[in-house]
Amino acid sequence: PCHSANAKLPKPKEKWIRVETANFTIFSNAPEKKTTRASANLEQLRAVLQTLFGGMSFIAPVPTYIFVFDDAKSFAPYTLYYQGKPKELGGYFASGPYANHVAIVGNQDRTDVSSTVYHEYLHYVLSANTPGLPLWLNEGLAEFYSSFYIEDGVAKIGYPVGNHIRWLRDHSLIPIEELVAIGRDSPDYNEGTRRGSFYAQSWALTHMLILDRPDGASRTAAYIDLLERGVADDQAFQRAFGATTTEIGKELRRYVEARRMRFINMPVADIAKSSSTVTSMTYAEALQHLGSLLTSRGPERHGAAAEHFRVSLEHDPANGPALAGLGRIDELADRDDAALALYRRAAKLAPDDFMVQFLLGNLL
DSSP states (O other): OOOGGGGOOOOTTOOEEEEEOSSOEEEESSOHHHHHHHHHHHHHHHHHHHHHOTTSOOOOSSOEEEEEESSHHHHGGGOOEETTEEOOOSEEEEOOSSOEEEEEETTSSSSOOHHHHHHHHHHHHHHHHOTTOOHHHHHHHHHHHHTOEEETTEEEESOOOHHHHHHHHHSOOOOHHHHTTOOTTSHHHHSHHHHHHHHHHHHHHHHHHHHTSTTHHHHHHHHHHHHHTTOOHHHHHHHHHSSOHHHHHHHHHHHHTOSOOOOEEEEOTTOOOOOOEEEEEOHHHHHHHHHHHHHTTOGGGHHHHHHHHHHHHHHOTTOHHHHHHHHHHHHHTTOHHHHHHHHHHHHHHOTTOHHHHHHHHHHO
C-alpha cells in the first residue's frame, strides 16, 4: 500500500540546487556551502580510494544521483519503510538498473554532511565490486570510511568514531555469532536501539580486524575472496583471520575498552581540489528528480512518484523527463502501450536527454 506521508510534496518556494562535479550529481535543498563542501570531499575520497584500491571499479555503468535533504522533515517523504513504518535513517543507497540513488539527511551534523555521504558512497563502491558481502562487513566498511577527512595534505582513514565507542561502552555487545548472521530483514538492522548496536559493533569489529590485528587489511581481503569463491562464512572467517568468531568476540570487548585506537595517515598533497558547477533548479525540475527517487523505491511508492511527475508537468508542461517518469511507472506495471505513448511525447520534448531517449529505445 502507498503510505500517505510519501505523497507529501515540497513547497513550491523551497530552494533546490543542482551541484555537478567531475563524477557526481547532487540535488539539494540544504545550504549551498554545505552541499558544495560535501561534493568536494566526496571527490577527494574517491581519489584516495582509487589510490588504495587500484583494481576496483569506480566508474558506474549508470548515473549516480545524490539527494541532500536539509532536515529530517524534508527527507521523511522519501525515507525507507520497515513493516509499514518509516525507518529512522540518516540516509540510504539504492542501486537500480538505470540509476543509483543516494539520499541523506543533511543536518545530522550542523557543520558537515560528508560522513553520511561517504558512508552511502562506500555502499555504491562495495555493491559494484563485492556485491556478496555479509551485512556486518558491508556496514562496517561504510562506517570505517565515513570518518575520512583531509588535513594539511594528509588523509585520515579509519579515524575512530567517538559515538560508536561511547555506545559500545554503555551497551551489551551482540554475540559475534549473532552479529555475523544478521540480515537486512532482521530487527537488529531495522529497529531503533538494536540498530544502533548493530552499526556500532559492525564498525568496531571491522576497525579491529583491519587495523589492530597483524596483516589485518590483507586478511580482510582474503576473507572477502574466500566468500566470493563460495566458502561457507564461518569457515572463511576462521581461515582468513586465524581465529573463531567466539575468540574474536573476546578480543572485541577488550578493543572497545582500549584507551587508544589506530588510524591511517596517507599523504595526499597531490590530489587537486575538484571544481563544481552550481545551478538553481525550478520547482518542476526538483519534483521530477524526487519522483525518480521515489520510483526507485518500488511499486508501493509509485503512486507518490506519479503525483510528483504530474505536479511537475502542471508547472512545466514541456518537462520531457517528467513525462518519461510517468511512462516508466506504466512500463513497470506492464502497461507498455501507455508507456510507449508517453516516451514518444517525452522524446520530442527532450531530444537531448539521454535517459528519455534510452527508455524509448529500450521499450521499442
